Amino acid sequence: MKWVYHLLATTGIALASASALADKPALTVYTYDSFVSDWGPGPIITKAFEATCGCQLKLVGLEDGAALLSRLKMEGKRSRADVILGLDTSLTGEAAATGLLAPHGVELSQLDLAINWSDKVFLPYDYGHFAFVYDSDRLTAPPTSLHALVNDAGGPKIIIQDPRTSTPGLGFLLWMRQVFGNDTSEAWKKLAPRILTVTKGWSEAYGLFLEEEALMVLSYTTSPAYHRHVDKTERYRAAAFSEGHYAQIEVAAKVAHSPNQSLADHFLAFMLTPEFQNIIPTTNWMYPATRSHSALPAAFNDLVSPKATLLFDASVVAHQRKIWIREWLDALSD
Amino acid sequence: MDPRVAGRALGLNPFSLLVRDAGWFGVVAFMLLIALVGGTLLVLLTASPTAVLSTQLADPYLYRVVGFTVWQASLSTLISVLLAIPTARAFARRDQFPGRGALLRLMGLPVVTPVIVAVLGIVAVYGESGLLNRYLEPIGLSWRGHFYGLTGILLAHVFFNLPLSIRMLLPAWERIPGENWRLAAQLGMTAGQRFRQVEWPALVGVLPGTVSVVFLLCFTSFSVVLILGGGPRATTIEVAIYQALRFDFEPGLAAWLALGQLGICLILVVALHRWLRAPPVSRGLKTGQPRALGFDSVSQRWFDGILLTAVCGFVALPLAAVIWLGLNGPLVRVLSNAALWSAAGRSALISTLATTLALALALGLTLSARRLSTRHRQRAAEGVLLAGSMTLAVPPMVIGSGLFLLLLPLGLTFDIATALVAIVNATLILPYLVRTIGPALMNSGARYQRLCLQLGMSGWQRFRLIDWPLLRKPLGFAVALAATLSFGDMGVAALFDTTGMLTLPVMLYHQLGAYRFNEAAVTALVLIVLCALVFIVVERLVGRWRS
Secondary structure: HHHHHHHHHHHHHHHHHHHHHOOOEEEEEEEEEHHHHOOOOOHHHHHHHHHHHHEEEEEEOOOHHHHHHHHHHHHHHHHHOOEEEEEEOOOOOHHHHOOOEOOOOOHHOOOOOOOOOOOOEEEOEEEEEEEEEOOOOOOOOOOOOOOHHHHOOOOOOEEEEEEOOOOHHHHHHHHHHHHHHHHHHHHHHOOOOOOHEEEEHHHHHHHHHHOOOOOOEEEEOOHHHHHHHOOOOOOOOEEEEOOOOOEEEEEEOOOOOOOOOHHHHHHHHHHHHHHHHHOOHHHHOOOOOOOOOOOOOHHHOOOOOHHHHHHOHHHHHHHHHHHHHHHHHHHHOO | OOHHHHHHHHHHOHHHHHHHOOOOOHHHHHHHHHHHHHHHHHHHHHOOOOOOHHHHHHOHHHHHHHHHHHHHHHHEEEHHHHHHHHHHHHHHHHHOOHHHHHHHHOOHHHHHHHHHHHHHHHHHOOEEEEHHHHHHHOOOOOOOOOOHHHHHOOOOOOHHHHHHHHHHHHHHHHEEEHHHHHHHHHHHHHHHHHHHHHHHHHHHHHHHHHHHHHHHHHHHHOOOHHHHHHOOOOHHHHHHHHHHHHOOOOHHHHHHHHHHHHHHHHHHHHHHHHOOOOOOOOOOEOOOOOHHHOOOOOOHHHHHHHHHHHHHHHHHHHHHHHHHHHOOOOOOHHHHHHHHHHHHHHHHHHHHHHHHHHHHHHHHHHHHHHHHHHHHHHHHHHHHHHHHHHHHOOOOHHHHHHHHHHHHHOOOOOHHHHHHHHHHHHHHHHHHHHHHHHHHHHHHHHHHHHHHHHOOOOOHHHHHHHHHHHHHHHHHHHHHHHHHHHHHOOOOOOHHHHOOOOOHHHHHHHHHHOOHHHHHHHHHHHHHHHHHHHHHHHHHHHHOOOO
């Protein structure tokens, strides 16, 4: 029976210490997996924010941006989130429609994105451009435009992600739509024979690419920076496309019914300070949303810098997403 | 007298009759299962407006998806089981060669390897730029340009399910009474006749369970089909369910699709069971094929040898690729990370919880199925076993989301996330347990029911003295499989919160998501080695534990 008392005693201590921690206000932030992982910005940001706020920062890691949105919809007004961080511009239209989010009230002039930003609810914290990453050991002359990629029947095989299950997949679908407009369906049909496979998420696609299954994979212009910074290799490069590259802008927003409004405001403001912004490049492998604070790490030198930044308005994506996914499905399953 | 008639004569209501015929343990297990699956589906159905449902459910694309799902699952099952029968027979006949035990354990590994790891291993060997293509291309043999599509899907499904089928079919040979072999020898039966008259009747006892588990696994396969399928031509219903729950957030649509999937699987599995009716079990004193009967011929030995080499090679190569990649990764850095070991600990906790729960449910279901069948309620018995394996047709994501919505009003979702993940995992592994324990218990029941009645043996005493000796080997395998499956399964952790739920598979996904493919390779190696260890330890502990 002795162990029962031990157990009770330890639970008691654990509960007591939990309530001691609970004396400090806690801010709950829903975000995605790779943000909270040991290699992501999460651990460093938690430390830095807790040092300034006199509070406890609780990061909740969900699978990805889409999971974040569906979790918010599932919980509705019962959500324990004070802030959600990690939606991108292809999901913000639907997130805004839930009516669960409140204006951020942050001064936007400090932003330095590839485009102008005036949204009152969603506050960007980093951004990047989609790009095809290729293996320069095996591909010496990558296509120089999306048109060339689509039209060259003898071109390299590519791996993309499914727009029904992944945000980069959806990003590429929108990119195609921006460049080909009403002819997108035809373009998909032309491209189809060179799509080696369509994976559920980014990791599967990139894994297959690293195993040399295809010459190109849909990723980001910043992917080569990782290989440079960590693997010390120049082998993997991003192909610059003359039509411009579709952007992914990652944003955070405050939950309207959260009881911790002032802490949430504090966090959103903190997001644009150098402490947060400076660690984004080498942990999230994206560009910081405010570039004025510090120079980018060397690994980010001479990456592909898109001639034009392509982006649909969030409300257009919210309205057209299902129709365009349908068009994609029909074009690729003939 | 028919017990139902007797019951009515005594004035018992149908429920107490059910409890009497099935045992309260079984009734409770059955009710829990129905409540879990039914409850979660119901919550999802009521969670979203159904106005647009009819147009979505009438989509012709959906029917093409259903068609493809049935087609690839049937082909995968057919190939896996047809290859498994002669291979299991070869394992049964060659019961003494060195390394046999190791090879059998190897057969338990593919199904417990996390899908993405296994797929990367398969691609490294059989893919477009895989090892095999690289060596075969110079001599003019190559499938470059043909791997992604049905070929890749079938290859991966056979990789996962052939070894599983072998392990699930093998006990059939161990249950053939020695007398039958002797009789076959006296009658001078040919190899073909022996298969039909001696082996097939034993095989039919385990075949329906094995075929239905494999079929359900292939039917609901998701990531494999997406990665290797080559595009949206090759998708399964599970993808549509995922999409409905994740991107579109239409829980109602997801629940209808899940119900549709459950319905189709149920019809196909019931049809299969009707077709493969188990013949009466032959009773005998000894099991095992006596060597002295002179059945063994040189050609048979060659056939078995080649078959075992080919099958084991096919399974071992991708696993070897995974191990090789892991050994070449940053071993020290990953292994010295304390987070890795606490993640392993959390995986072990979830696996223990899930396996205990699933084992309790499985024992309840199988014991009550036996009780029903000895009371001549064969259909009810089959129904109970079927219910236990149908959880494979309900996507874990659906059960997880349903449970989440159910518990949301209570505000408990954060605090009991571990328990939730364990419950969802338990439904995932229940079918393996039911389908492995079921046939063994039925067999023991058919053989010793009368003896037990004569001796007045029942309950715990009967379980310990009569059932256990026949049960412990298959049970050892089933529990080991269930524990490792749950250990290596990504499950629905990501649905709740991966920060507080950092299991080994979650950690692996974190690494992959952060470009850390080298570290992930080491984590995968650790995961496989731990799975193998858990497998061996559990199988030994349970399988050799004499009562």
